[in-house]
Amino acid sequence: xxxxxxxxxxxxxxxxxxxxxxxxxxxxxxxxxxxxxxxxxxxxxxxxxxxxxxxxxxxxxxxxxxxxxxxxxxxxxxxxxxxxxxxxxxxxxxxxxxxxxxxxxxxxxxxxxxxxxxxxxxxxxxxxxxxxxxxxxxxxxxxxxxxxxxxxxxxxxxxxxxxxxxxxxxxxxxxxxxxxxxxxxxxxxxxxxxxxxxxxxxxxxxxxxxxxxxxxxxxxxxxxxxxxxxxxxxxxxxxxxxxxxxxxxxxxxxxxxxxxxxxxxxxxxxxxxxxxxxxxxxxxxxxxxxxxxxxxxxxxxxxxxxxxxxxxxxxxxxxxxxxxxxxxxxxxxxxxxxxxxxxxxxxxxxxxxxxxxxxxxxxxxxxxxxxxxxxxxxxxxxxxxxxxxxxxxxxxxxxxxxxxxx
Numbered sequence: 001x002x003x004x005x006x007x008x009x010x011x012x013x014x015x016x017x018x019x020x021x022x023x024x025x026x027x028x029x030x031x032x033x034x035x036x037x038x039x040x041x042x043x044x045x046x047x048x049x050x051x052x053x054x055x056x057x058x059x060x061x062x063x064x065x066x067x068x069x070x071x072x073x074x075x076x077x078x079x080x081x082x083x084x085x086x087x088x089x090x091x092x093x094x095x096x097x098x099x100x101x102x103x104x105x106x107x108x109x110x111x112x113x114x115x116x117x118x119x120x121x122x123x124x125x126x127x128x129x130x131x132x133x134x135x136x137x138x139x140x141x142x143x144x145x146x147x148x149x150x151x152x153x154x155x156x157x158x159x160x161x162x163x164x165x166x167x168x169x170x171x172x173x174x175x176x177x178x179x180x181x182x183x184x185x186x187x188x189x190x191x192x193x194x195x196x197x198x199x200x201x202x203x204x205x206x207x208x209x210x211x212x213x214x215x216x217x218x219x220x221x222x223x224x225x226x227x228x229x230x231x232x233x234x235x236x237x238x239x240x241x242x243x244x245x246x247x248x249x250x251x252x253x254x255x256x257x258x259x260x261x262x263x264x265x266x267x268x269x270x271x272x273x274x275x276x277x278x279x280x281x282x283x284x285x286x287x288x289x290x291x292x293x294x295x296x297x298x299x300x301x302x303x304x305x306x307x308x309x310x311x312x313x314x315x316x317x318x319x320x321x322x323x324x325x326x327x328x329x330x331x332x333x334x335x336x337x338x339x340x341x342x343x344x345x346x347x348x349x350x351x352x353x354x355x356x357x358x359x360x361x362x363x364x365x366x367x368x369x370x371x372x373x374x375x376x377x378x379x380x381x382x383x384x385x386x387x388x389x390x391x392x393x394x395x396x397x398x399x400x401x402x403x404x405x406x
Contacts, residue, residue: 001019001024001025001027001028001056001057001058001059002027002028002030002049002053002056002057002058002059003015003027003028003029003030003058003059003061004030004032004035004058004059004060004061004127005029005030005031005032005059005060005061005062005063006031006032006033006061006062006063006064006065006066006069007029007031009065009066010370011061011062011367011370012029012061014370014380014381014382015027015059015061015382015386017382018380018382018383018385018386019386021383021386022383022386022387022390023390024386024389024390027059028049028051028053028056030045030048030049032063032066032069032072033066033068033069033072034048035048035127036069036072036073036075036076036123037072039076039126040072040075044130045126045127045130045131045134046130046134055135055137055138055139056135056138056139057139057140057141057389057394058127058131058138058139058140058141059140059141059142060124060127060140060141060142060144060147060366061367062367063120063123064203067105070111070116071100071101071103071105072119073116073119073120073123074095074100074103074111074112074115074116074119075097075100075101075119076118076119076120076122076123077112077114077115077116077117077118077119077120077122078094078095078096078097078099078100078115078119079097080118080119080122093111093112093113093115093258093262094112094114094115095111095112095115106236106238108227108238108239108240108241109236109237109238110206110207110226110237110238110239112262113199113200113201113202113207113262113263114201114262114263116201117151117152117200117201117263120148120151120201121148121151124144124145124147124148125144125145125148127144128140128143128144128145139394140341140342141342141343141344141394142339142341142342142343142344142345142366143339143341143342145341146339146341146342146366147342147366149339150339150342150345150364150365150366151201151203151366152200152201153198153199153200153201153202153265153363154200154263154264154265156363156364157170157265157267158170159338160335160338160361160364163334163337163338164334165331165334165335165338165361166331166358166359166360166361167267167360167361167362168196168267168268168269168270168360168362169192169267169268170265170266170267170268171186171187171190171192171195171266171267171268172186172190173185173186173189173190174186174189177260177264177266178260178261179256179257179260179261180252180253180256180257180260181253182260183197183256183260183266184213186266187213188215191215192268193212193213193214193215194210194211194212194213194268194269195211195212195266195267195268195269196208196209196210196211196265196266196267196268196269196302197209197211197256197259197260197264197265197266198264198265198266198267199259199262199263199264200262200263200264200265201263203365204305206225206226206239207224207226207259207262207264208224208225208303209222209223209224209226209255209256209259210222210223210224210269210301210302210303211223211252211256211269212269219247220247220249220252221245221246221247222245222246222247222252222255222256223243223244223245223246223301223302223303224243224244224246224255224303225239225240225241225242225243225244225303226238226239226240226244226255226259227239227240227244228251228254228255235254235258237255237258243301243303269302270350270352270360271352271353272304272350272351272352272353273324273350273351273352273353273357274353275296275298275313275318277300278298278299278300278311279298279299279300279302279304280296280297280298280299280304280313280318281296281297281304281348281349281350281351281362282294282295282296282297282315282328282348282349282350282351283295283297283346283347283348283365283368283371284328284329284331284332284346284347284348284349285344285345285346285347285368285369285371285376285381286332286333286335286336286344286345286346286347287343287344287369287384287385287388288343288344288385288388288389288392289333289336289337290333290388291329291332291333292376292381292384293369293371293374293375293376293381293384294314294315294325294328294329294374295312295313295314295315295371295374296312296313296314296315296318296320297310297311297312298310298311298312298313299311312373314374324351324357327351327357327358327359328349328351328359330359331347331349331359331360331361332347332349332361335347335361335364336364339364342366343394344369344385345364345365345366345368346364346365346367346368346369346371347361347363347364347365347368348361348362348363348364348365348368349361349362350362369381369382369385
């Protein structure tokens with residue numbers, strides 16, 4: 001296995017420990033920072049590997065948590081040019097290639113999301129292209145193009161919907177929603193007064209806003225993790241790690257103008273099933289077509305992400321009926337089948353309340369197997385995945401040739 005990731009972080013360590021426990025050789029690790037710097041200096045992926053690998057199985061892992069990697073992706077995004085979606089938008093944050101290389105980290109700051117995503121997609125595309133040039137029959141656990149699609153909440157939800165997967169209805173608009181004013185107009189025309197506005201390429205609740213407007217009084221509330229600071233004539237946006245509540249039209253318009261300019265997915269804010277007056281959704285891991293680990297995320301707020309100090313609970317602990325979990329597993333497996341060239345993902349599923357609940361897919365996370373304190377058949381997430389690979393030839397629906405694990 002060739003693992004493209006960040007060395008010494010919890011994901012890489014967890015995977016390597018799992019491979020050791022199930023009797024597999026350690027993965028060869030290609031650090032993102034080395035790969036990106038090699039590209040910037042004119043080299044290729046093979047120059048960064050420093051090893052004569054036979055045809056590998058490649059796992060692409062999350063690029064986050066390392067500032068140097070974020071900066072290199074911003075650089076890569078800068079040299080790609082601006083997205084056609086953003087043409088004519090003056091207040092979209094952007095940095096030149098030279099600026100990105102001089103940047104120093106400001107903890108929590110959200111830097112130019114659209115530019116970062118351009119860089120990330122370019123990174124994925126180049127990994128796919130160079131890997132296939134080196135190894136014509138190379139296998140990816142998750143195909144690079146699929147990872148890019150899963151990462152874009154707009155395209156991903158449309159893709160799932162085309163495959164018959166239930167997803168929350170998207171806000172329809174006569175023109176692209178690129179500002180607060182257009183958002184408000186679209187909401188009024190659609191009579192959709194409660195929406196989630198989600199940064200298209202965000203993760204971990206970054207850039208997610210639960211937004212509602214009273215149709216009679218016009219009063220509005222935005223609940224989000226995004227904080228704002230005004231310095232030297234500009235507004236800086238950052239992740240707070242806790243929820244903030246905005247009720248001022250002035251502040252909400254600044255927040256929404258920035259988000260919409262960077263690109264957003266806007267969908268109906270649907271009431272989730274509740275347990276003891278707390279709304280919940282479920283992260284369901286699917287690997288090799290099998291539904292494995294599941295964890296409930298419960299919150300008294302609209303946003304359930306666990307890092308916001310929300311409660312985690314096993315479905316069995318919560319007393320969730322098998323009928324409900326069957327709905328979750330079926331929805332998650334159906335969502336995964338919409339990506340036939342990918343092997344595993346964490347699927348976020350919500351159930352509606354009432355006597356006849358329905359399951360809606362909220363998100364597909366290609367790196368959604370980092371789950372703590374939950375087992376399936378007595379195994380942690382990475383152990384379970386590596387055991388599946390150890391026991392059976394690696395295969396998924398997108399590959400015609402099935403071969404054993406590298």
